[in-house]
Amino acid sequence: MNSPRPRVTIRDVADRVGVHPSTVSRVLNPATRGRITSEIVKKVLSAADELGYRPNQTAQGLRTNRSRTVGVLIPDITNPLFPPIIRGVEDALAEGGYTAVLGNTDNLAERERDAVATMRARQVDGLILATARKDDPIVADCVSDGLPVVLVNRSSDVPGVSSVVNDDAMGIAQAVSHLKGLGHSRIAHIAGPQTLSTGEVRRRSFYDAMACEGLVAEDDLVAETTAFSEDEGLRAAADLIASGREFTAIVASNDLLALGAYEAIDDAGLACPGDMSVTGFNDMPFVDRVAPPLTTIRIPQYEMGREAARRLIQLMETPYSPARATTLRPELIVRGSTARVRNVNLAANRN
Amino acid sequence: MNSPRPRVTIRDVADRVGVHPSTVSRVLNPATRGRITSEIVKKVLSAADELGYRPNQTAQGLRTNRSRTVGVLIPDITNPLFPPIIRGVEDALAEGGYTAVLGNTDNLAERERDAVATMRARQVDGLILATARKDDPIVADCVSDGLPVVLVNRSSDVPGVSSVVNDDAMGIAQAVSHLKGLGHSRIAHIAGPQTLSTGEVRRRSFYDAMACEGLVAEDDLVAETTAFSEDEGLRAAADLIASGREFTAIVASNDLLALGAYEAIDDAGLACPGDMSVTGFNDMPFVDRVAPPLTTIRIPQYEMGREAARRLIQLMETPYSPARATTLRPELIVRGSTARVRNVNLAANRN
DNA sequence: TCGTTCTGTGCAATCGTTTGCACAATGGAC
DNA sequence: GTCCATTGTGCAAACGATTGCACAGAACGA
Numbered sequence: 195m196n197s198p199r200p201r202v203t204i205r206d207v208a209d210r211v212g213v214h215p216s217t218v219s220r221v222l223n224p225a226t227r228g229r230i231t232s233e234i235v236k237k238v239l240s241a242a243d244e245l246g247y248r249p250n251q252t253a254q255g256l257r258t259n260r261s262r263t264v265g266v267l268i269p270d271i272t273n274p275l276f277p278p279i280i281r282g283v284e285d286a287l288a289e290g291g292y293t294a295v296l297g298n299t300d301n302l303a304e305r306e307r308d309a310v311a312t313m314r315a316r317q318v319d320g321l322i323l324a325t326a327r328k329d330d331p332i333v334a335d336c337v338s339d340g341l342p343v344v345l346v347n348r349s350s351d352v353p354g355v356s357s358v359v360n361d362d363a364m365g366i367a368q369a370v371s372h373l374k375g376l377g378h379s380r381i382a383h384i385a386g387p388q389t390l391s392t393g394e395v396r397r398r399s400f401y402d403a404m405a406c407e408g409l410v411a412e413d414d415l416v417a418e419t420t421a422f423s424e425d426e427g428l429r430a431a432a433d434l435i436a437s438g439r440e441f442t443a444i445v446a447s448n449d450l451l452a453l454g455a456y457e458a459i460d461d462a463g464l465a466c467p468g469d470m471s472v473t474g475f476n477d478m479p480f481v482d483r484v485a486p487p488l489t490t491i492r493i494p495q496y497e498m499g500r501e502a503a504r505r506l507i508q509l510m511e512t513p514y515s516p517a518r519a520t521t522l523r524p525e526l527i528v529r530g531s532t533a534r535v536r537n538v539n540l541a542a543n544r545n
Numbered sequence: 546m547n548s549p550r551p552r553v554t555i556r557d558v559a560d561r562v563g564v565h566p567s568t569v570s571r572v573l574n575p576a577t578r579g580r581i582t583s584e585i586v587k588k589v590l591s592a593a594d595e596l597g598y599r600p601n602q603t604a605q606g607l608r609t610n611r612s613r614t615v616g617v618l619i620p621d622i623t624n625p626l627f628p629p630i631i632r633g634v635e636d637a638l639a640e641g642g643y644t645a646v647l648g649n650t651d652n653l654a655e656r657e658r659d660a661v662a663t664m665r666a667r668q669v670d671g672l673i674l675a676t677a678r679k680d681d682p683i684v685a686d687c688v689s690d691g692l693p694v695v696l697v698n699r700s701s702d703v704p705g706v707s708s709v710v711n712d713d714a715m716g717i718a719q720a721v722s723h724l725k726g727l728g729h730s731r732i733a734h735i736a737g738p739q740t741l742s743t744g745e746v747r748r749r750s751f752y753d754a755m756a757c758e759g760l761v762a763e764d765d766l767v768a769e770t771t772a773f774s775e776d777e778g779l780r781a782a783a784d785l786i787a788s789g790r791e792f793t794a795i796v797a798s799n800d801l802l803a804l805g806a807y808e809a810i811d812d813a814g815l816a817c818p819g820d821m822s823v824t825g826f827n828d829m830p831f832v833d834r835v836a837p838p839l840t841t842i843r844i845p846q847y848e849m850g851r852e853a854a855r856r857l858i859q860l861m862e863t864p865y866s867p868a869r870a871t872t873l874r875p876e877l878i879v880r881g882s883t884a885r886v887r888n889v890n891l892a893a894n895r896n
Numbered sequence: 897t898c899g900t901t902c903t904g905t906g907c908a909a910t911c912g913t914t915t916g917c918a919c920a921a922t923g924g925a926c
Numbered sequence: 927g928t929c930c931a932t933t934g935t936g937c938a939a940a941c942g943a944t945t946g947c948a949c950a951g952a953a954c955g956a
Contacts, residue, residue, distance in 0.1 A: 253942035485836030
């Protein structure tokens with residue numbers, strides 16, 4: 195039953211046609227095909243076809259030192275933000291003849307380091323990282339070793355590295371402006387980890403946007419978290435509510451945090467959006483189906499992945515192409531988690 | 546800046562120590578290390594460490610004809626069912642020293658064929674398929690070529706192939722029994738594609754379970770779909786409702802179909818679970834957050850992935866190990882989409 | 897007719913490892 | 927002291943492709 199089936203090599207094809215293996219190699223390579231008599235080309239091609247020849251990528255890789263493989267590192271594939279990005283990456287890579295090997299890091303520096311080491315041992319031609327920290331030695335190492343790298347979703351302080359990220363400032367501004375339009379003035383922010391570019395930039399942008407709208411962002415109404423997770427969102431929102439400070443809306447740094455906030459609001463016996471409006475960030479799949487449907491900032495996830503992959507291909511194929519930071523425009527998606535502020539004072543209800 | 550940094554090879558290490566490359570190779574391979582004087586072993590190891598030697602997996606792969614890579618094919622990473630499975634697969638593979646390369650097929654036979662071809666060109670040591678059809682020539686090809694394959698989530702009619710799937714019959718029985726317990730007797734089924742094992746088995750199991758509960762499953766209340774998608778769920782449920790037949794509950798073949806049914810119910814001006822109870826299948830992430838939270842059948846996604854990967858490793862490392870079909874037990878998760886049947890007759894409301 | 901330039905193909909080295917085989921040195925048995 | 931195992935290492939040939947170089951033969955001008 196199990197027939198290991200002897201692999202057909204370039205030599206088999208050569209023998210069949212009666213030419214030298216190198217000739218076959220040249221025929222098979224579109225770039226050198228022109229140097230061979232068209233008659234032979236035809237014979238070689240049909241022989242290869244008949245024999246079912248498939249180039250051995252391993253051998254090619256060894257000789258050319260290119261694996262046509264790229265490593266893709268993400269925090270956690272289980273976070274709905276990433277699958278669309280990954281699809282974008284894979285689709286664009288496939289178009290360029292590359293394949294992706296995936297690694298989950300759970301946002302652990304150690305696993306990240308391991309994963310990069312594994313990928314490099316596998317001779318990946320480049321790396322796409324959705325895991326970058328603001329100050330990331332791993333990124334720095336790759337860059338200084340000349341390994342093509344593109345950051346996606348998060349950027350980094352490391353100089354000279356290309357990135358494809360969302361315009362966080364604009365997104366947050368849209369959220370704040372939307373809330374102000376609904377009459378909210380006391381707005382809280384659940385910030386993401388400040389070691390991540392997204393967490394930090396969005397937090398800063400929150401202060402900026404508030405000022406820009408003529409509102410005051412109180413430090414006491416800005417809660418920090420250690421991870422972009424529902425648990426942390428729940429904790430932060432619960433703290434905010436428990437503090438007794440008065441506010442009618444929460445701008446969360448991402449959708450997962452917002453979902454956590456939902457729980458805290460519910461636990462406190464309040465209603466969203468009746469008592470408390472909430473905005474998210476990312477427009478992950480399915481946040482339109484939760485209760486209430488989440489008002490959030492949509493970022494072009496798939497496109498972001500595609501663009502990152504395209505950029506990487508460029509980097510890999512034309513060395514020394516300059517690093518570029520691309521910013522994609524986000525869009526406010528208004529759903530059911532935000533509503534006009536009530537006349538009744540929230541604090542009055544609670545005190 | 547970009548320093549290509551010359552790769553350090555086994556030969557560099559050998560030169561440094563003053564031994565032959567083959568000796569270094571033997572030291573580095575735990576299995577042959579015992580044959581070398583322990584003094585030399587120590588020297589080689591420390592030299593390798595100092596020089597920062599990393600084995601070139603491509604070269605190893607060429608020589609040994611093993612890539613320590615496995616291909617993982619899934620329909621669509623964007624479907625929340627799959628990420629947990631993939632995590633399980635990756636974690637178990639990593640433990641065994643393998644890495645995964647992912648491919649999305651969108652359930653298209655052609656893309657599936659391409660993807661398998663690509664993976665095989667990359668010399669994957671084995672394949673994990675979440676894409677199998679009941680009668681799948683691609684699976685058959687792999688098996689007859691002696692390429693280790695494990696099916697996950699879906700099984701196949703192809704003989705002699707290992708699989709790790711859920712006990713669909715039990716799951717459906719649980720759903721039906723739950724509904725009967727709530728007083729429902731006229732129950733509809735939205736079936737998945739009959740070309741997929743899951744779709745077919747669950748449909749058959751629906752008839753069985755109904756009979757088992759002493760209820761009649763009417764053919765008119767079983768709607769078929771062409772894909773496990775929200776769109777198809779919406780269409781099928783809308784058809785069912787439009788048919789004018791009387792029923793108070795829907796057993797959907799998976800969560801996505803159930804979510805589609807939600808929309809149809811809403812469109813028809815009905816309420817779930819007030820007018821219509823709905824059950825899903827899979828317990829995908831986030832279905833506990835939708836409105837109403839979905840009553841569904843939980844399958845151990847992560848474990849399923851892990852188990853499949855473990856099985857594959859076994860197949861790859863001990864050839865001719867027999868094919869096995871593993872079945873995992875599902876669990877009914879009761880949430881808000883199912884309720885006691887109302888006295889009021891649904892049909893009466895509409896006619 | 898001879899030399900020169902092209903063109904198309906073959907030759908052989910190479911990428912970094914692994915591994916069967918050969919063989920020197922060591923140690924033990926007699 | 928001889929001989930035979932045993933042990934540890936080196937040698938060299940793979941694995942399957944790519945590619946610089948060499949070299950026949952054709953084409954061409956003088």
